[in-house]
Amino acid sequence: MSDRNAEQPGTGLLASGQGFLARLRSSKLDKSESQPGLSATGGKAIVGEIVREYGSASNSRRWLVGALFFAPTVLAILYYGLIAADRYVSEASFVVNSARKESIGGLQSFLQVTGITTSRDDAYTVHEYMRSRDAVHDLQQRLPLREIFSRDEADFMSAFPKFLGTDSEVELHDYFLERVQVFYNVTTGISSLRVEAFRPEDAQRIAEQLLLLSEDLVNRINHRMQEDAVEFAQDEVNAAQQRLIEVQVDIKNYRNRELLLDPEKASLAVVERIGELSGELALANTEIRRLKAASPKSPRIATLHERVAALTAQIAEERQQVSGASEGLANKIAEYERLILRQGFLVKSLEEARQSLDTARQESRRQMLYLVHVVRPRASDIPQEPQRLHQILVIALASLLLFFVYWLVRTGVREHATSGR
Amino acid sequence: MLRLGAEKLSNKQPPPLLPLRGFRETAYVQSRVLDALVIRYLLSRYGRDNIGFVWLLMQPILLTLLIVIFWTLSGRLDGRGINVAAFALSGFMPLSLWRFMSTGAGINLIQKNRNLLYHRDITYLDIVFATQALEFIGTTAAMVIVTSILIILGVIAPIQDYYAAIMGWLLMGALGFGFGCLIAGLTAWSKTVKEIIPPIQLIVTTTSGAFFMVAWLPEKAREVITYLPLAHAFEGVRAGFMGPTFTTYYDFAYGFAWALGVSAIGLWLITAVWENVDIER
Numbered sequence: 001m002s003d004r005n006a007e008q009p010g011t012g013l014l015a016s017g018q019g020f021l022a023r024l025r026s027s028k029l030d031k032s033e034s035q036p037g038l039s040a041t042g043g044k045a046i047v048g049e050i051v052r053e054y055g056s057a058s059n060s061r062r063w064l065v066g067a068l069f070f071a072p073t074v075l076a077i078l079y080y081g082l083i084a085a086d087r088y089v090s091e092a093s094f095v096v097n098s099a100r101k102e103s104i105g106g107l108q109s110f111l112q113v114t115g116i117t118t119s120r121d122d123a124y125t126v127h128e129y130m131r132s133r134d135a136v137h138d139l140q141q142r143l144p145l146r147e148i149f150s151r152d153e154a155d156f157m158s159a160f161p162k163f164l165g166t167d168s169e170v171e172l173h174d175y176f177l178e179r180v181q182v183f184y185n186v187t188t189g190i191s192s193l194r195v196e197a198f199r200p201e202d203a204q205r206i207a208e209q210l211l212l213l214s215e216d217l218v219n220r221i222n223h224r225m226q227e228d229a230v231e232f233a234q235d236e237v238n239a240a241q242q243r244l245i246e247v248q249v250d251i252k253n254y255r256n257r258e259l260l261l262d263p264e265k266a267s268l269a270v271v272e273r274i275g276e277l278s279g280e281l282a283l284a285n286t287e288i289r290r291l292k293a294a295s296p297k298s299p300r301i302a303t304l305h306e307r308v309a310a311l312t313a314q315i316a317e318e319r320q321q322v323s324g325a326s327e328g329l330a331n332k333i334a335e336y337e338r339l340i341l342r343q344g345f346l347v348k349s350l351e352e353a354r355q356s357l358d359t360a361r362q363e364s365r366r367q368m369l370y371l372v373h374v375v376r377p378r379a380s381d382i383p384q385e386p387q388r389l390h391q392i393l394v395i396a397l398a399s400l401l402l403f404f405v406y407w408l409v410r411t412g413v414r415e416h417a418t419s420g421r
Numbered sequence: 422m423l424r425l426g427a428e429k430l431s432n433k434q435p436p437p438l439l440p441l442r443g444f445r446e447t448a449y450v451q452s453r454v455l456d457a458l459v460i461r462y463l464l465s466r467y468g469r470d471n472i473g474f475v476w477l478l479m480q481p482i483l484l485t486l487l488i489v490i491f492w493t494l495s496g497r498l499d500g501r502g503i504n505v506a507a508f509a510l511s512g513f514m515p516l517s518l519w520r521f522m523s524t525g526a527g528i529n530l531i532q533k534n535r536n537l538l539y540h541r542d543i544t545y546l547d548i549v550f551a552t553q554a555l556e557f558i559g560t561t562a563a564m565v566i567v568t569s570i571l572i573i574l575g576v577i578a579p580i581q582d583y584y585a586a587i588m589g590w591l592l593m594g595a596l597g598f599g600f601g602c603l604i605a606g607l608t609a610w611s612k613t614v615k616e617i618i619p620p621i622q623l624i625v626t627t628t629s630g631a632f633f634m635v636a637w638l639p640e641k642a643r644e645v646i647t648y649l650p651l652a653h654a655f656e657g658v659r660a661g662f663m664g665p666t667f668t669t670y671y672d673f674a675y676g677f678a679w680a681l682g683v684s685a686i687g688l689w690l691i692t693a694v695w696e697n698v699d700i701e702r
Contacts, residue, residue, distance in 0.1 A: 187636045187668040387584075394583045397591065405562040411460055 069403040076395040085155040086383030087179075087196040090203035092211060093375040094191055096123040096218070122369050123191050125221070126214050127182045130193065133173045135213060142209050149175060151198040158198075180206065190374055200379035207377030218371045226364040233357035240350035247343045254339060263332040267322055274318045281311040454542050458551030459558075466555065481567045484513055489576055504663070507577040511662040512631040514564045515593045515655055521556040522597025524622050527604030528615055531695060545695050546688070553601055557594045564590065577662070586661020588673050593654035595680035602687025609694045630655035636668040643670065650679035 129135055139145055146167070149160035160175055161167040181194045193210060197203035255261060288304045322330060467476075488509050534548045571577045580586050607614040629651035635643050646652045653676035660669040 183665045185668060186666055192665070390584050394587055397587045398583065401561050401565060401587070401590075404558040405565050408463075408558050408562045411463060 065406070069399045069406075072399050073392070073396040076392045079157065080386060080388040080391050083155050083157065084386050084388065085153050085158055085198060087158070087198060087385035088200035088203050088380050088382075089384040090195045090197075090200070090207045090377040090379060091375065092193045092207045092373070092377040094126075094193070094211065094214075095189065095372045095374055096126050096191065097370045097372055122218075123184055123189075126217065126371065127184065127191065129217050130180070130182045130210055130214060131177060133169065135210065136169070136173050136176050138213050139206065139209055142213075143205060145176070145206075146172065148197055148199075148202045148206065149179070151202070153198040180210070193377070195377070196385050200381065204377050204379040211371075211373065211377070215371050218369045222368050226368075229360045229364045230357065233353065233360040236353040237350065237357050240346060240353045244343070244346040244350055247339060247346055251336075251339050251343065254336065258332055263336045267330075267333060270318055270322050274315055274322075277311050277315045277318065281308060281315065284308045284311060450542055451547075454547050455551050455554070458537070458543065458547055459555045462552055462555045463559075467559070478563045478566055480517070481510060481513055481563060482570070485510055485567070485571060485576065504577055506571065507662045508634075508659075510568070510571065510577065511659045512655065514560070514567070515590065515658050516626060516631040518557070518560040518564075518590070518593050519597050519626070519651065519654075520622070521560055522553055522594065523600040523604060524618055526552045526556045527601035528608050528618065530601070530605035531609040531691065545691060549602060549605065549688075549691060553598045556601075557597070561590070561594075578664070580661050581664030582661045584661070585657045585669075585671070589654050589657020589659075589661060589671065592657060592673055592676040592680065593651075595677060596650055596654060596683070599680045599683030599687055602691055603683055604687075606687055606690025606694055610690065625649075625651065630659075634659060634667060635670045647672075650676045 136145065146160060149172075151159075154160075156163055160172065162171065162175065165171050179196045182191060183194075184191050193207055195203045195207040195210070197206060284304050284307045288301060288308065291298045291301050291304070485506050489506050530549065530552060531545070534552070537543050537548055538545065568577075568580070572579050604614075604618065608618075628646065629649055630646065635646055635652055635656055638646060647670055653671040653673065656669045656671040657673060657676075659667070660671060663669075
């Protein structure tokens, strides 16, 4: 490239203006020094510009900026290289299943954000518990959680009462969330539990106990669900039975009161009696007619007339009994029939309640949740956390990217400032 | 100031003859050249009134805003399913980076900038690096700012896996650089290449994972897609944004191997065709 003539000014192609030319010129300074043939008059102005632009003041600012963006990386190297304590990871995975199983995943999960299946809901229930302070509290009943998180192996940044932190339940919970992660894989429907601790067996124990506690939770939910559904149906059955018994008592009282076993049958008997009496009445009337025709002087006619009168009176009396104003059988039948009808209804509703109890029992059995272990937690033999090189790389690259942002904004502002002058 | 400068200059007269610059000096000149070129390109790319760079930020913000409004109106942003805003952002921004670096900067790169070689300290590699560096830095700045804003506003969750996100982003930058060089070389070599690039770009961008996750594909398609280097970059960024809830498929080593290979071919091509390019205005 060096054969190109760098001193050809004003080629007219540098459309972007002063800033560029100035910068380019300043870069050419060294060359104009090294090549004695070049004009020194341009050089003076250029040097002035350089001094102006990169004087001692802005030089120290450059150092500051450089230090600012380098410091995180240096600190990361120091911390991850020398101080950071090893952490061992224990991983477990589980599935929260119910008997009716719907799996949803892939594109479907994208399109149906609201169409969350129940098994996923149940998995979230378990996750929510695992991440809760309740779980931390329950764990502490079974494991010395504070001791585990403040082992001698831990360094001051990663041990439990955090650097400049307090030894409180709330902060223990925050710390717990840093060391324990639960997540749900949409594609497979499997939940994963990941526990970090300073000793491999600690991580394993925490994972195991968390799974056991979650299983307890699932059992509690099952128990509750079963009780709720079945209890309601059982109440219905009990109420129906109670009502049936009450009606039965009413019927018994009625019978005792009216001295009738079955008013319907009683009325039938009366009607029959009326029929019989009517038959006899008819016979008697016929006999009277026959005797009047054959031997009008027969003494039997008088007796027969008495008989007819007696029969008529009896029939009238019996009729009175059936359809009398208040004491009549018809009224009694109406009341009796109401009771019987009620009894029939109640028997039916008892049957229905029994059936719904059966269904509720079956349903609750079908809705049972199961926490199925896919992978049991194991103690790992090498520390997997912290991933020192990864962390250092991430911090270095992140500072670099942030520096780019800073540089771009600074340059933009600076160009703007010069163009305004 | 001026006096001081003149004094300095006069102290050094006669200037010592240095046939070759030392490393420090060369590095200084190199950095000045790159600095100047990037600023030149910054001004021509985004304009002097600074709104250009802001537009680079506005695009993803607008996209995310529209998506959030749409999903909120349809009452589906309940946080339990996929975070649509994070999904859109982690697809759109790497896609922008890819488009800016590969075709945006690559097409006719040599024809547009050949005049700059009149300045003896500028080499063609400086031009290529400066152009691509600015595209990368500009889009990175937009990404960092937009992501920070959205995380602070709570629209998207904090980044779940910084390593995957940053490496995916860098991989996209490396691939964009490599293919940008390749396209720069090819477009300088033949004018017809420019005409067939848009359809190819369309196919590449729609099939490479900007608009879907590789896990959603059937096994066979997934296998094919993961041969393409772009998918690894998209999936990496996505893994960083969406976390372990979603299965992602990426292999940074594979992706960077591609980037390295394509960059080598592209730079070789540029070297080969550089001297024989007609200036196109």
